[in-house]
Amino acid sequence: MNFDVIVVGAGHAGVEAARAASQMGCQVLLLTMNADQIAAMSCNPAIGGLSKSQIAKEIDILGGWMARVADESAYQYRVLNERKGPAVQATRVQVDRHEYRQIMKFRVENQSGLLLKQAQVARLLFEGSKIKGIETSIGQKFFARQIIITTGTFMNGKAHIGRQSFASGRAGEPPSLGLSDFLKTLGIKISRFKTGTVPRVDARSVDFSRMERQESQTSCAPLSIFSEKLRPDLRAAYLAYTNPKTHETIRASLDQSPLYSGIIESRGPRYCPSVEDKIVRFADKDRHQLFLEREGRWTNEVYVGGVSTSLPYDCQLEFLRTIEGLESVEIIRPGYAIEYDYIDATQLLPSLEMKEVPGLYFAGQVNGTSGYEEAGAQGLMAGINSGLKNFEKEPLILKRSEAYIGVLIDDLVSKTTNEPYRMLSSRAEWRLLLREDNAEQRLYSYAKRNKLLSLSDEQKIEAVLDEREKLHSKIKLTRVLPSQVINSRLAAVGQNELKSGISVHELLKRPGFELPEIEMLVPLLFAEHAQQDWKRVMSDVKYEGYIRQCESQLKQMERLERLKIPLGFNFSALKALPIEAREKLTQIRPATLGQAGRISGITPASISVLAIHLSKASDKGACVNE
């Protein structure tokens, strides 16, 4: 059978890739080893969180399903960093993982141009050096010029619980064997990472009354711009804490942990440490927070967040039972660690296409990342770019200043990661520009140009953009006069009192003036617009000066980005560069001077040398005057 694009793996990356390519008009085949496990949440049942909700919203604007399905299957909402500014605030949606999976599956099955099949890919098919299709383990052959690999942790996956280990892609499911060996024969560099997950316990064995109850937020915005409102049936989560007894128990069994007994040597994610790691690395802390989240409405399984572990089953049970409220807990599924093959993403172009194998894309955890959002974002971009390639168009490369997705992919293809890559706001040098509340401003034009959205979705976004603009002009026109209320508020934040009238826009710029103050001062205007629109406009105003500063810096940086390095530039002939720099540049082959500068180990001096040679090589002679 012939297709335009074949996606191998139907996890968070795979479904977004398949959706994007089919939405663009490609004939797409999506292959999964288990059709019941589409977009399965192997770890925590949640979408969003710090720096991740930004990604989920970016995916949303570019037509992806992640945020919508999270809203449709939501179990609890939380807004994180609420007391900090809008650029670092984030929405976290805990979801019913079974509903999430089910809804995703239903969407996949009903997407036009997309065919789902259960099969395991054994090898890729070539015609000369050109990729042509795939062959499954039972000998089926499917043909396409674009193949996207999104195998997550399944390639040569090996799970560990204590000293026991077994081949596995995810607990209870077989790994994908053979594919990574095949990829190695193509000269693709493959290494191993490890990650882990927490035990799931029986809700009936947990005494929730002795834990801190955390209600869902009910007044926040849904994750997706297309969701009208929050589900009404939201539930609570619970907080618990480890104690010195817990730590002692864990410390006593460290020799049975595959992480500490030398069985697992692969690197794990520093920002999502196992409980063993936490005890060892933060030895001075006498307690760690746990959060208990029910995995769905139709199950008693409870996810014990914060205690990712690969200790033997007995030890897991023993340390859990030292925790208040878990004294008689029963484990349904033990936590485990998993080692898997990933590819070094510096072998990829910024379009996520393999440099050496045109037509072959990699996206998701297989590229060494961690997190559903990071995976989904890559899947989406690989899907879009395979679609663009199918129609012989230039790839879509988002800039670091445009999207967290841009930061993510630029980091992946420029820097070799030595631990699973997790997004953090501090990785985004332009994070004041990359907010949860302005994804539509940043990315809608790309969605429209590449036909990633339905007409009705486009109209919805345009309406939001319109409202925002309207409100912006209204707050500039509406003036408030000095009053007792304003001046006492100003005094409270140490500012001079008002002598004459001031626009709402000017007032919003001042610290201490947020939406409650505005509501009090101009209640009629406030009521004319939705809370969401006010929030968006407020954050535009609060950051105004900084955004201008960012933009002027950006202009400077972009001059470096505009200095293109010709394809096939011979770095190894540049004897003035240190050997290490020559090797790195030859391996990664940056497209611009800007990208070259972000490669770890390339010094500014090397960049200067490169700039000098590039400008000498260019027709204009030795000067790069504009």
Next chain:
Amino acid sequence: MATKPEKVEAVDTICALSTALGRSALAVIRLSGPGSLFVLQKMTGRKEFHPRRATYEVLRDRDDSVLDEAVVTYYPAPNSFTGEDMVEISCHGNPIIVEGILNEIVSRETRLAEPGEFSQRAFVNGKLGLQQLESLDWILNSRSPAGFRRGLRAKLEGLGAPLKEIEAGLMEVLGDIQSQLDFPEYEVGRFDKTKLISGLRSFKTKLEASLGSYTRALRTFNSWKVVIIGPPNSGKSSLFNRLLGYQRSIVFNQAGTTRDLVEDYLSFEAMDLVLVDTAGIREANEAIEALGIEKTLASLKEANVICWLTDTGVAPPGKLMELHADKNWLVISSKQDSGAPFLEGSLGVSAHTGEGLDDLRKLLKPLDQAEKSDELGICSERQRVHLEAAIAHLEKAAADIESDVYLEIAAESLGLAKKELELILGEIPNDDIIRSILSRFCIGK
């Protein structure tokens, strides 16, 4: 898209006279580039040269006529100043000989170097860092010992250690704030606002001190201007001539003789001064004299030292001193050999006998202050601009934290401050740096 491999331009060989042109005992000619050794072999007739060993040779042109006898040294790449093959020729310091040798060299596929090209090559080949390149300007062109000492210190020590210490401190603060933003659930050691602010302000104070030391140092880079003023016929021109050691200004026994500014260089104790003689200050008799007086007063703006000369015991006008309160003032009583009145607290001199002139020279010596070792020896306008920006961002961050503005905004300012420091150190690639380097390549130094 063009896919043909880029050819890297082959580097050519350059030569230049490295010592000043003029008659002297020795002159040094340098060559750099792949053809250096070839030229040397041809001119000496010798095949083998020991790396970095000075040898005596007779240099001949292609007609076998002797050009000069010289001491030559061959520095094979990469162990040379430029990182390329280099040859150094020490010949006799007669411009005719030098020209003959250079002519012979350039006839052998070598060209005369552009200004600054040797140091540019050293930079491109990683032999000189950006800061070292910048410090060369001070080493080569400073007009005072303090100036070139600053340049030398910057070249040898760089700004590295002290600046990196501040950078590391900033990183720590920034790290604390970032983890508040990225991992609020851990709440690691909830940060102490007052401590944070005082830490930031202490970084700022350090940077400000360095900025002050640069501003002071700039005065030692250029020659100091010493302007002699006073009433007409108080002996300004006599003193001026006596200090210079020759009759530069016309001296005549009539008030208002000097009408224009007269300038000349005065060198002593390895330092250059510009000495300025001026028209005497009084109610002018004619228009042309009035113009001269106007010029005198205008020249004070540029002065580093103002010498008020009096032969009648009159103190400098209060208004003038007030107007130029930022200058160094020296009050001098002249004509002390002929019984002119002495102004209390002034320096008594006689241009005729030379009395008091040694004391005057001592006083003229500019503030050749030793820098405190913990101040950064910044050495270029580029570095100054970044330093000033860093100080501004630090202050903004401290003020923002103080008034509880969003934490990520303070982090933004801190990040910018850190970036400015990295730019000074040349640690991040930056378009401006690349441009400034490229512009050196276009027009030479």
